[in-house]
Amino acid sequence: MPSTVTWAQGPDGANMRYSKEALQQALQTREQYDLSGLRFAIAKSTLRAGAELLDDVAAVLKRFPDWSLRIVVHTDASGGEEANQRLSQERAEMIKAALVKRGVPADRLIASGVGQMMPVASNNTAEGRALNRRVELVRVTDSPEAKKLLKAMSDYLAAQKALSFSYDSNLQVITSADQKLGLSSSGTVNLSRPDKVHTTRSGGFVDTETLFDGKTLTLLGKNVNKYTQVEMQGTVDQLIDELKDKHGLPLPAADLLMTNAYDELMKGVYDAKDLGSGVINGQECDSLAFRKDDVDFQIWVAHGEQPYPCRLVITSSKVKGGPEYSLQIRDWKSGDGVPADDFAFKNATNAEKADVADLKQTLSELPDNFVVGDKK
Structure with a gap:
């Protein structure tokens, strides 16, 4: 069962074109953004597509220096549970490192891999597995x-x-x-x-x-x-x-x-x-x-x-x-x-x-x- 509204869609369910403004608005108003477009190599933490999206994420974080971000990576249920947990954590760490390389302080970023434990669709179909392989950006408050x-x-x-x-x-x-x-x-x-x-x-x-x-x-x-x-x-x-x-x-x-x-x-x-x-x-x-x-x-x-x-x-x-x-x-x-x-x-x-x-x-x-x- 989905836990959040995917911001890749509008209120009427129609697909929306990705934009940096949509990302910023989502983090401002809903404190979460599903970062569609990142693609990883099979069973690896290497990015295959979507690296340019991280430029926008870094730019938004630089504009709002008080924000901290939790990077939550999910997998589908292909393979073993432990392997998927490990893979998702490695992918989250990779995204964090890429944002640090783009000038975001590491202490503003939390890398969290949750593996296959939080599906939003059935893993019995290719379409469902694709939806479950996702990256969520969650704005968090870290009040000292x-x-x-x-x-x-x-x-x-x-x-x-x-x-x-x-x-x-x-x-x-x-x-x-x-x-x-x-x-x-x-x-x-x-x-x-x-x-x-x-x-x-x-x-x-x-x-x-x-x-x-x-x-x-x-x-x-x-x-x-x-x-x-x-x-x-x-x-x-x-x-x-x-x-x-x-x-x-x-x-x-x-x-x-x-x-x-x-x-x-x-x-x-x-x-x-x-x-x-x-x-x-x-x-x-x-x-x-x-x-x-x-x-x-x-x-x-x-x-x-x-x-x-x-x-x-x-x-x-x-x-x-x-x-x-x-x-x-x-x-x-x-x-x-x-x-x-x-x-x-x-x-x-x-x-x-x-x-x-x-x-x-x-x-x-x-x-x-x-x-x-x-x-x-």
Whole structure:
């Protein structure tokens, strides 16, 4: 499914003649241009035709010195996936080098090869494969201020030996009939670095509690009165990775709880914007927006000496309908203000011990009547 309108066509669908003005207008108004006309040698990064188009791209970038450009190269599905990924990256690097040779500073250019992963047409026909072999120019914003504010938040969070907060979350899912449905929950987080955390999450379909004391992880499904325990020694960072990668059960606000939150959040980011101020729960915040290949995320960071996250919104950009997860934080506390907790499981309700596999569906935010599709 096409993700963008191809600027090689007009509003009525008629083909338009390429021009430098059309390229400039596209990048100004839509922030993207499909650079038709570049032709590569088969399975190589050598340009066969269209090099003169890069003269126009360089000229436009010189006219607008504040612009940065992401060069996204796609292939069809001929050949292997890994080979196509490598080939597309080599072609993107070649285009970047050609623009640098034409006087564009290298730090204004991002070369991204995505291989065959984002087709706009069927690969079963020659016409479809030709459409899938394309080069997109995407104007990006690389705000140093946005990165600086996010890094300040991350450093502040990592420096807190103890912190706690309450949160409200909403997971929007897309049905097979393209209806967007919201599943809401609330909970609490109490963290003591380096190796203790206690979280709760309660909603219409889920009521769970997670405790970790540096030696034992306990997962409690309150709605079924069952629990499981796993012997595990390590830090909260290691726990987060283990839950996510091994069990598919991420903690609430997991990336924000890690000591390297900035690095985790910035993986794959190619666009960063500082949107100015906003207000969340009466707290003035900096509003920051970031883009990756598969998701957009926006985060609001509190002003003042405690730059904690007030709200986080993550939106899928590659799934139809743009499913979204949001987390809004309240009752933020740190240091001596954090309520006391020994992070030990008491089993006050005489819960039955079970295997983690038996509890996994109970710990999920999705109810039993939701069936997850292969692609969704």
